[in-house]
Amino acid sequence: MSKAALFGIVAGEKSGDILGAGLIAELRKIYPDARFVGIGGQDMIAQGCESIAPMDRLSVMGFVEPLGRLPELFALKKRLRNLFIENPPLAFIGIDSPDFNLRLESELHQHNIKTVHYVSPSVWAYREKRINKIKGSVDLMLTLFPFETQIYTDHKIAVKCVGHPLADTIGFDDQKDANRDRYNLSADDSIVTLMPGSRGGEIKRLGPIFLAAALESLKKYPQLKFLIPYSSPESKSLISTLLKEACIFPGEQFQLVDDSHSAISAADLVILASGTATLETLLLRRPMIVGYKLANITYAIASRMVKIPYVALPNLLAGRQLVPEYIQHNLTEETLLREITEFMSETKDIEPLLQEFDVIHRELRLDASAQAAAAIAAMLDTETS
Numbered sequence: 001m002s003k004a005a006l007f008g009i010v011a012g013e014k015s016g017d018i019l020g021a022g023l024i025a026e027l028r029k030i031y032p033d034a035r036f037v038g039i040g041g042q043d044m045i046a047q048g049c050e051s052i053a054p055m056d057r058l059s060v061m062g063f064v065e066p067l068g069r070l071p072e073l074f075a076l077k078k079r080l081r082n083l084f085i086e087n088p089p090l091a092f093i094g095i096d097s098p099d100f101n102l103r104l105e106s107e108l109h110q111h112n113i114k115t116v117h118y119v120s121p122s123v124w125a126y127r128e129k130r131i132n133k134i135k136g137s138v139d140l141m142l143t144l145f146p147f148e149t150q151i152y153t154d155h156k157i158a159v160k161c162v163g164h165p166l167a168d169t170i171g172f173d174d175q176k177d178a179n180r181d182r183y184n185l186s187a188d189d190s191i192v193t194l195m196p197g198s199r200g201g202e203i204k205r206l207g208p209i210f211l212a213a214a215l216e217s218l219k220k221y222p223q224l225k226f227l228i229p230y231s232s233p234e235s236k237s238l239i240s241t242l243l244k245e246a247c248i249f250p251g252e253q254f255q256l257v258d259d260s261h262s263a264i265s266a267a268d269l270v271i272l273a274s275g276t277a278t279l280e281t282l283l284l285r286r287p288m289i290v291g292y293k294l295a296n297i298t299y300a301i302a303s304r305m306v307k308i309p310y311v312a313l314p315n316l317l318a319g320r321q322l323v324p325e326y327i328q329h330n331l332t333e334e335t336l337l338r339e340i341t342e343f344m345s346e347t348k349d350i351e352p353l354l355q356e357f358d359v360i361h362r363e364l365r366l367d368a369s370a371q372a373a374a375a376i377a378a379m380l381d382t383e384t385s
Contacts, residue, residue: 005031005033005034005035005090006034006035006037006087006088006089006090007027007031007034007035007036007037007089007090007091007092007093008037008038008080008083008084008089008091008092008093008108008113009023009024009036009037009038009039009040009044009049009092009093009094009095010038010039010040010058010080010092010093010094010095010097010100010101010104011038011039011040011041011044011055011058011095011096011097012039012055012058012095012096012097012100012101013055013058013096013097014041014198014231015096015276016041016095016096016097016118016119017040017041017042017043017044017055018043018165019095019096019118019119019165019368019369020040020041020043020044020047020049020093020095020118021040021043021044021046021047021049022165022368022369023093023095023118023369023372023373024036024044024047024048024049025047025369026369026370026372026373026374027373027376027377028047028048029373030373030374030377031090031377034090035048035050036048036049036050037049037050037052037083037089038050038051038052038080038092039051039052039053039055039057039058039076039080040055041055041056052079052080052083053076053079057072057073057076058073058076058097058100073100077100077103077104077107080104081104081107081108084108084113085108085111085113088111088112088113089113090114090380091113091114091115091116091139091376091379091380092104092105092108092113092114092115092116093115093116093117093118093376094115094116094117094118095118095119096118096119098117098121098130101117102117102121102130102133102134102137102138105117105137105138106133106136106137109136109137109138109139114139114140114379114380115137115138115139115140116138116139116140116141116142116376116379117134117137117138117140117141117142118142118372119142119143119144120141120143120144120145120148120152121134123151131151131152131155131157132155134152134157135155135156135157138157139158139379140158140159140160140375140376140379141157141158141159141160142159142160142161142162142372142375142376143159143160143161143162144161144162144163144164144364144368145161145164145313145316145317145364146161146363147316147317147319148161149161158379160371160372160375161366162366162368162369162371162372162375163363163364163365163366163367163368163371164279164364164368165368165369166276166279166280166283166364167283167361167364167365167366167368168365168366168367168368168369170280170283170284170361172358172361174265174285175262175265176265176266179262179263179265179266180266182262182266183227183255183257183262183263183266185225185266189223189225190221190223190224190225190268190344191224191225191226191227191266191267191268191269192214192217192224192225192226192227192267192268192269192270192271192340193226193227193228193229193263193264193266193267193269193270193271193272193286194210194211194214194226194227194228194271194272195228195229195260195263195264195270195271195272195273195277196210196239196272196273197273197275198231198232198235199235200234200235200238202273202292202293203235203238203239203242204238204242205293205294206273206291206292206293206331207238207239207242208242208245208246209291209293209331209332209333209336210271210291210336211242211243211246211248212246212333213271213333213336213337213340214226214254215246215248216333216337217337217340217341217344218253220341220344221340221344224253224344225252225253225254225255226253226254226255227255227257227263227266227267228243228254228255228256228257228263229256229257229258229259229260229263229264230256230257230258231260236256236258239256240256243256260277260280261280261284264277264280264281264284264286265284265286267286268286268287268343269286269287269288269289269340269343270286270287270288270289271288271289271291271336271339271340272288272289272290272291273290273291273292274290274291274292274311274312274313274325274327275313276313278290278312278313278314278323279313279314281314282313282314282317282357282360282361283357283361283364285354285357285358285361287323287343287350287353287354288314288323289323289324289325289326289336289339289340290311290312290314290323290324290325290326291325291326291327291331291336292311292325292326292327292328292331293327293328293331294328310325311325311327312325314357314360317360317363317364318356318360322353322356322357323353324339
């Protein structure tokens, strides 16, 4: 493998796979003969990434949950380390998955391989001491959001905010009616989209609460209809099981659908797990209620470490609470029912909220993939000049 033509690249989540695919496409415009080798999902593979292992082997989260996978993760890291030390790439790009990628980046950096980390770890939220490890591991940090850059500037780490690809791909035109047609819904229907997450643990913890609140709200608002998107066959199976346990049978009142984007767009209100989907909901200008629950022991650890007032991205981006968020024990059927009731009563003017969503959308619309590729090329040009 030629050093001039090789990039190492590793993504461990679906969101990272999307970022990686866009980045590969833009880097090819600058380096037409480049090869991309590492770990990626179907989107990166479609762009020509040579993945040496299935991406889902890296898809673990929390403080406790990954422990059972440590031997496999260490073996995979060693395999990648040896591959890139024996065949040094022009640069290694770790996309999110910081617990895995930062360790790999550190080892590669020690062998004078240029390293890029795409998507800032949450050093601004907890485990701030990791900034020292990042400084010794990463030549360039690419962030998605403006508020993330300051800590890197303070510690003299090269950083570039590239914006978020979702802000580039989602337009300002409202496709609500078209997406309602897709699900045989009318413009007059009152639609709530329920999104209890994509991982099994999330769905099991949040799904029963979301569904209980939905059923209870129907007693007061029988005209409500619910869309429930799923992200994979596994998540569809889990959600289907929860529906059966709640004695809910998919039909006109509850629809299980396979596209979260259209399900958000078709909605009047979205109830969802904290995560990237909250950004998509903001960009589509839909009011939302955000909830999250971790495994109890993970929450016990995290609650002592996290030092930010909010977890929902819209609130972090605004620097204040724009949307309701309920975490752990505060996420209950009663709190969600109260929020649904307030929304349905139309006592709150939502137009100022939607205008703020629009402002944030424009701030994040920076042509992220092209910006990221250009920043990497500039770093490499600086090194060779």
